[in-house]
Every structure is written in structure tokens, then in C-alpha cells.
Amino acid sequence: MKKMIRIGNAGGYWGDDLDALRRQLMGGRLDYITMDFLAEITMSILRKQQLKNPELGYARDFLTQLETCLPLIVQKKVRVINNAGGMNPIGLGRQIRALARRMDLDIKVGVVYGDDISGRLYELTAAGEKFTNMETGEDFTDVRNRVTSANVYLGAEPVVAALDAGCDIIVTGRVTDTGITLAPMIHEFGWSMEDWDRMAAGIVAGHIIECGAQGSGGNITDWQEVPSFDNMGYPIIEMHRSGEFFVTKHKRTGGLINEKSVKEQLVYEMGDPGQYISPDGVAFFNTIEVAQAGPDRVKVSGVRGGPAPESFKVSMAYQDGWKAEGEILISGPDIEAKARAVADVFWRKVGHEFEDTATALVGAGSIWPDRLSEYSPNEIYLRFGVRDHNLAKVQDFAKAVPAMILAGPSGMAVSTRGRPRPQQVVAYWPALMRRDGVSAKVLTLGTDCSEDFREIHFPVRGEGGEPAGNRLPRRPVRRDWPRATVEVPLRRLCYARSGDKGDTCNIGVLARTPLVYEWLRGYLTAGRVKRFFGTKVRGKVTRYELDNLQGLNFLLAGALGGGGTRSLLVDPQGKTMSQALLQMRVRAPRSLLKGL
Numbered sequence: 001m002k003k004m005i006r007i008g009n010a011g012g013y014w015g016d017d018l019d020a021l022r023r024q025l026m027g028g029r030l031d032y033i034t035m036d037f038l039a040e041i042t043m044s045i046l047r048k049q050q051l052k053n054p055e056l057g058y059a060r061d062f063l064t065q066l067e068t069c070l071p072l073i074v075q076k077k078v079r080v081i082n083n084a085g086g087m088n089p090i091g092l093g094r095q096i097r098a099l100a101r102r103m104d105l106d107i108k109v110g111v112v113y114g115d116d117i118s119g120r121l122y123e124l125t126a127a128g129e130k131f132t133n134m135e136t137g138e139d140f141t142d143v144r145n146r147v148t149s150a151n152v153y154l155g156a157e158p159v160v161a162a163l164d165a166g167c168d169i170i171v172t173g174r175v176t177d178t179g180i181t182l183a184p185m186i187h188e189f190g191w192s193m194e195d196w197d198r199m200a201a202g203i204v205a206g207h208i209i210e211c212g213a214q215g216s217g218g219n220i221t222d223w224q225e226v227p228s229f230d231n232m233g234y235p236i237i238e239m240h241r242s243g244e245f246f247v248t249k250h251k252r253t254g255g256l257i258n259e260k261s262v263k264e265q266l267v268y269e270m271g272d273p274g275q276y277i278s279p280d281g282v283a284f285f286n287t288i289e290v291a292q293a294g295p296d297r298v299k300v301s302g303v304r305g306g307p308a309p310e311s312f313k314v315s316m317a318y319q320d321g322w323k324a325e326g327e328i329l330i331s332g333p334d335i336e337a338k339a340r341a342v343a344d345v346f347w348r349k350v351g352h353e354f355e356d357t358a359t360a361l362v363g364a365g366s367i368w369p370d371r372l373s374e375y376s377p378n379e380i381y382l383r384f385g386v387r388d389h390n391l392a393k394v395q396d397f398a399k400a401v402p403a404m405i406l407a408g409p410s411g412m413a414v415s416t417r418g419r420p421r422p423q424q425v426v427a428y429w430p431a432l433m434r435r436d437g438v439s440a441k442v443l444t445l446g447t448d449c450s451e452d453f454r455e456i457h458f459p460v461r462g463e464g465g466e467p468a469g470n471r472l473p474r475r476p477v478r479r480d481w482p483r484a485t486v487e488v489p490l491r492r493l494c495y496a497r498s499g500d501k502g503d504t505c506n507i508g509v510l511a512r513t514p515l516v517y518e519w520l521r522g523y524l525t526a527g528r529v530k531r532f533f534g535t536k537v538r539g540k541v542t543r544y545e546l547d548n549l550q551g552l553n554f555l556l557a558g559a560l561g562g563g564g565t566r567s568l569l570v571d572p573q574g575k576t577m578s579q580a581l582l583q584m585r586v587r588a589p590r591s592l593l594k595g596l
Contacts, residue, residue: 001241002031002188007181007205008236008250011035011082012212014042014059020212020234021065021080025072027250030236032184035082036177036210037062040501041564043174044317044426046086047118047149057088062171063095073168074105081159081180085171087149089113090443092171097445110162111443112172114455117314117433118150124437131314131431135502143429146318152433153313155279156202157193158440158456159183165444165452174315178206178278181237189241196468199281200305201243204288207276208247208265208300209235215265216249217256219575221495221582228254233296244301246293257296260510263549264497266290267508270553273546275469279313282306284470286546302548306468310460311432320427320566321355321389326401326420327362331379332411336364339382342408346384350400352393358385358561358568367571368580369533385568387425394422428502428564436460474545477522481589491582493592494520498578503563504539505574507581510551516592517550523586529554532584533577 008030010021014037024033037059050057062084066073073080085092093111100107117124121144125131131140151174160183162170172180182202185191191198209215215235217226233253238246247262249255266285270276273285282305289302330339343359360366363380386397398420405414435458444452490509493516498507509524511517526543539557546553560574561567571577 001190004238004240005031005184005188006236006238007032007034007184007209009034009209009212009215009234011037012210012214013037013039014061016212017232018061018065021069022072023231023253024234024250025069025076025078027233027253030078033078033080034180034209035062035080035084036180036212037082037084038086038174040315040428041317041426043086043149043151043315046088047317050087055091058086058092059084062092063099066096066099070100070103070105074107079163079168079170079184081170081183083172083175083180085111085113085173087116087173089171089173093443093445096169096171097447100447106447107168108166109445110165110167110170111445112154112158112162112170112175112440113443114158114438114440115151115154115174117152117438118147121147121150124433127437129433129437131433134430134432135504140431143318146320147429148317148319148426150314150316152438153279153315154440155179156183156186158442160186161442161454161456162444163187165442167444176278177210178203179280181206181209182280185239193280196281196305196307197303198243200283201245201303202239203276203278203280203283203305204266204285204300204303205237205239205245208262209237211265211268213255214268215247215261217254217261219497220256220261220264221491221497221579222260226254226256230254243303244299247298247300249296257298259290259292259298260495262290262298262300263510263551264495264508266549267506267510267546267551267553268497269500270506270508271555272469273544273553274471275467277309277467279308281308282468286470286472286548288548290549304470306470309467310435310465312435312438312458314431314433316429316431317426318429320425321387322391322394322422323385323387323425323565323568324394324398324420324422325383325385325568326398327381327383327417328401328404329379329413330382330411335376335378335380336361338409338411339380342382342404342412343384345408346400346404349403350397352396354386354388354393356387356562356568359383360570362570367576368583369536372580372583383570387566387568391422398422425565427562427566430502434460472547475547478518479522481519482591484590485587486590486593487585487587488593489582490584490586492596493586493588494582496578496582499573499575500560501564501573503558503560505556505559505577507554507556507578508551509554509578509581510549512596513592514550519588519592520552521545523588524552526554529556529581532581533559
């Protein structure tokens with residue numbers, strides 16, 4: 001039994017760097033490579049492909065990578081795990097086996113499926129499943145007949161079964177991003193799946209590397225510190241049997257691994273840090289210890305966790321009307337006044353009321369609070385968007401966009417995208433269901449045409465209820481700060497990361513020193529953040545404290561225009577909101593700036 005394994009990531013989403021897998025294979029020793037292809041909306045896109053062609057429904061990019069990388073995978077004896085199977089993991093598995101046979105390579109392909117419950121929704125609701133929207137509390141019956149995809153988030157267990165069966169490449173449907181990284185640890189170290197601290201360590205490790213290069217210097221606030229963004233090194237986990245692990249990357253690659261890059265990724269898409277829920281267990285992010293252990297090497301320890309929840313999360317997509325977006329290039333002096341005049345004429349010309357509309361001056365501060373617009377550019381894209389269940393109204397909007405070009409002020413040009421095309425809105429519906437309503441299937445495909453099948457059931461072990469959480473007592477806030485103060489942007493004192501996929505955006509703000517954190521706890525309240533963003537955040541702002549990481553996590557409800565494909569925002573995932581918050585002007589004790 002190994003004492004340590006090295007797991008590298010080679011992809012954080014469908015569309016990531018197609019050369020990352022080859023670079024990870026060539027860069028140095030690895031035992032496993034994981035790749036994450038699936039976002040919530042990706043499943044509905046793959047479902048559309050499958051409806052047009054039943055043989056599709058998976059991320060074809062992975063097959064493209066295997067055409068050059070499969071011989072390397074076999075030669076270096078690296079096992080590759082990913083969720084590229086999407087809506088058709090069996091189809092992808094058979095394609096991989098056929099490719100291996102053409103290359104005369106002897107491998108075993110594992111296929112994990114059983115997550116797709118779209119054909120069972122009426123059966124399951126009749127049996128008592130509510131599928132209430134986790135974010136809004138809405139009743140499921142209103143959308144049930146419009147659901148296009150419904151997939152349960154499976155965990156590590158079926159992937160472990162495929163590894164135990166000797167599979168070299170494993171493709172799955174909707175298995176969690178963290179589950180595909182945790183599975184090799186359970187397989188290699190013989191961890192009990194009820195050893196909650198070790199499950200939590202694997203979940204945290206998976207969270208750090210699941211977004212690819214975003215865990216190794218990509219999207220980092222202090223981007224000037226990254227030696228090079230060329231030949232980006234993707235993150236690697238060195239996991240020890242004890243549950244302690246190191247984050248690193250291959251030598252002579254771009255990017256950066258340090259405390260800041262790891263902490264930023266830890267707070268990305270994080271809700272309550274005392275209750276990070278996965279199907280394999282609950283990780284307590286408020287116990288994690290992060291320490292620099294050398295160049296491009298960070299130690300992570302102290303992770304604690306609690307029992308797996310009694311329900312699985314279900315990600316559904318449903319048809320929710322139509323939307324269209326169009327752009328007009330505007331240039332010249334007085335650009336804001338010109339854009340307002342064009343927008344006023346445009347909306348009167350369209351002549352319809354829509355369920356939702358958006359007007360944005362892209363290039364003039366449209367993605368940040370109005371108070372941060374400090375200069376007048378020479379050119380912008382004037383961007384219009386509409387969403388409605390009436391397709392005819394959306395089509396009228398699309399016709400009106402190019403019609404403005406010859407009938408307005410000077411300095412306008414049509415966008416290279418031409419007339420907008422109405423797109424069907426596929427909205428996100430998160431829900432819960434009992435574990436015993438799901439069974440995972442594991443199919444093993446040999447290049448000798450052998451096949452083996454196993455089914456895994458998930459009994460409900462308890463009475464359900466709220467998953468485990470780690471609630472720490474709140475410390476008193478320090479008030480005795482020196483009177484000498486200075487006004488600076490928050491960026492001088494903190495770094496941050498943000499983003500999410502629903503209508504709630506998470507912003508993790510991390511202090512540059514322990515003393516800054518003590519001041520930050522008293523200064524950066526949920527109310528202050530709410531006031532800063534103004535009308536861009538329609539709902540409540542919730543704050544969590546992370547003493548162990550010297551940071552605060554904010555959840556901004558109603559900040560992403562409905563989230564996913566419903567949103568008409570320029571930044572529908574809130575990736576830029578952290579950088580906006582860091583521009584907040586704050587009056588802080590002058591002593592906090594020493595050593596920064």
C-alpha cells in the first residue's frame with residue numbers, strides 16, 4: 001500500500017486547454033490525472049446534442065486529446081479519471097475502447113453512470129420526492145414538464161469500484177468534481193468511507209485542483225507576481241495516507257503555487273465554510289491550515305469533516321423561454337451621452353415590454369458599481385439584451401439591433417456578430433432527493449471485448465435532516481485601533497476571488513496579514529458590502545468568518561441576473577465582482593500598511 005500518491009489536474013471545464021493533458025503526462029511523475037468537464041449548464045447542452053444524435057452527448061474534446069495522449073497514458077502507467085461522459089458515458093467509453101483497439105493498446109475502460117434520472121421524475125415525485133428548488137423554495141410541479149436534464153451528483157464510491165476493477169481510464173456522468181479526485185485516495189490508501197476527516201481532506205484537495213490552472217496562478221489577484229502565464233502548469237496534489245497533502249506543479253512550467261493562490265481557490269464557490277457539503281462527506285473549511293513549504297509548494301493540513309448527508313443533490317435544467325443579445329460599436333467624444341441617446345431610441349423602436357431587459361456600456365464600467373466609473377473611453381460596445389417567453393417579441397428585438405446603424409449618431413458600427421439570434425433559455429433547478437432512490441452503475445470495457453457490470457446502491461443510513469456543520473464561537477471584534485488613518489483601496493490590504501453559477505455570487509476576501517484581518521472583521525460588514533454594490537445586488541448579503549485562512553466569505557443573493565443562461569449580465573458568473581470590491585476606498589489605520 002502506497003504512502004503517497006500524486007494526482008494532477010488537466011482540465012477545469014469543457015473548453016479548457018487541449019494541450020494540458022499532454023503537458024501533465026510529459027512534465028514528471030504522476031499516478032493519476034483528473035479532468036473536470038461539467039458545469040451545471042453543460043449537461044443541458046450535451047442533452048441537446050444527444051437528442052439530435054443518440055450517439056453523442058459527451059465531451060468530444062477528451063477523445064481529441066486521447067488521439068495523441070493515449071500511448072503516453074499507457075507508457076507512463078497513469079490512470080485518468082474524468083466526467084467527460086456527460087449524458088452518454090457508455091457511448092464515450094465504447095469510443096475510447098475502439099480508439100485503443102485501433103492503436104493496438106491494451107487498456108481497461110471504466111464507465112460510471114446511473115446519475116441521469118430525467119426519465120424517472122414522475123415516478124419519483126409520485127413516490128414522495130418534492131424536488132423543491134434549494135435556492136428559491138419554488139414548487140417543482142410548475143417546471144416538471146419542462147425539464148430537459150436531471151442528474152444526481154454521485155460521489156467517489158462508484159469511481160473507487162472502477163479503480164478496484166483495474167480500469168486505466170474512467171469516464172463518468174455527473175460525478176462531483178471533488179469525487180473524481182477523492183476516489184484514488186480511497187482506492188490506494190484503503191481509507192474507510194466513514195473516516196470523515198480523511199474524506200474531508202480528499203474533498204478539499206479535489207476542490208483546490210478541480211478548476212485546473214485557476215488553482216495554480218490563474219485568475220489570481222496579484223497576477224503581477226506570476227512569473228509567466230505561458231506554458232501554464234496545472235496543479236498537482238501530493239496526498240499522504242494521513243490526509244495531509246501538498247499542492248504543487250511540474251517544474252519549468254508557468255503559473256504560481258503559493259499560499260495566496262491556494263487560499264483564493266479554497267474560497268472560490270464556497271458557501272458556509274463550516275459546512276461544505278458533498279455526497280462523500282461534509283468538509284469543514286474553517287479548520288484548514290495552509291503554509292508555504294518551498295517554491296511552488298504549499299502544505300495543507302488540519303482538515304476536519306463530518307458524516308455524508310442523507311440526500312443527494314440533483315442538478316436539473318428546464319426550458320424557460322427565450323433570450324437574445326446584441327451589440328453596437330459606438331465611438332467618439334461624449335460617448336456616454338451618445339450611448340444613452342441611442343439606447344432611448346432603440347427601446348422605443350422595439351416597442352415591446354419584456355420579462356427582463358439589460359443595457360450595458362461595455363468598456364465604460366458596466367460590470368462594476370457606478371461609483372467606480374472614473375474615465376470616458378474612446379469606444380464602447382453598447383449591449384442590449386432581452387428575455388421573454390414570447391419568441392415573436394424576442395425576434396422583433398433581434399431585427400431592431402442592426403436597424404439602428406444608419407439611423408443614429410455618428411461613429412457607430414454593427415457588431416461582427418450581426419443580427420442577434422434568439423436562444424432558448426435553459427434555467428438551473430437545484431434540488432435534493434433521498435440517497436436510496438439512486439443506484440450507480442459501473443461498466444468495465446476491455447480491449448479484448450470483455451465487459452463486466454456492477455451496481456452500487458446507496459441506503460439512507462439515518463433520519464435525514466441538516467448535514468453536519470462546524471460552528472465556531474465568534475470572537476469579539478477589536479476596537480482600539482490607532483487614530484492615524486489613511487485612505488487606500490481595499491486591494492492594498494486584501495486579495496479576493498469570486499464567482500458562482502446560480503443567482504448568488506460568492507466573494508472570498510483574504511487579508512494580507514493577521515493584523516489586517518483583525519481590522520477587516522470589524523470593518524467589512526455584510527451591510528457595507530451591500531451598500532457598495534448598490535442596485536447590482538438585489539438580495540441579502542451574508543458574511544462568514546474564516547479565522548484559519550484570515551478571510552471573510554460573502555454570499556450576495558440576487559447578484560447574477562437569475563444565474564446561468566437566464567442572466568443578461570455581461571459577467572453572468574460574477575467572476576469580476578471580487579475585483580470590483582477590492583477597489584472600495586477604505587480609511588484604515590496607517591500602521592496596517594507596514595510591511596505590505
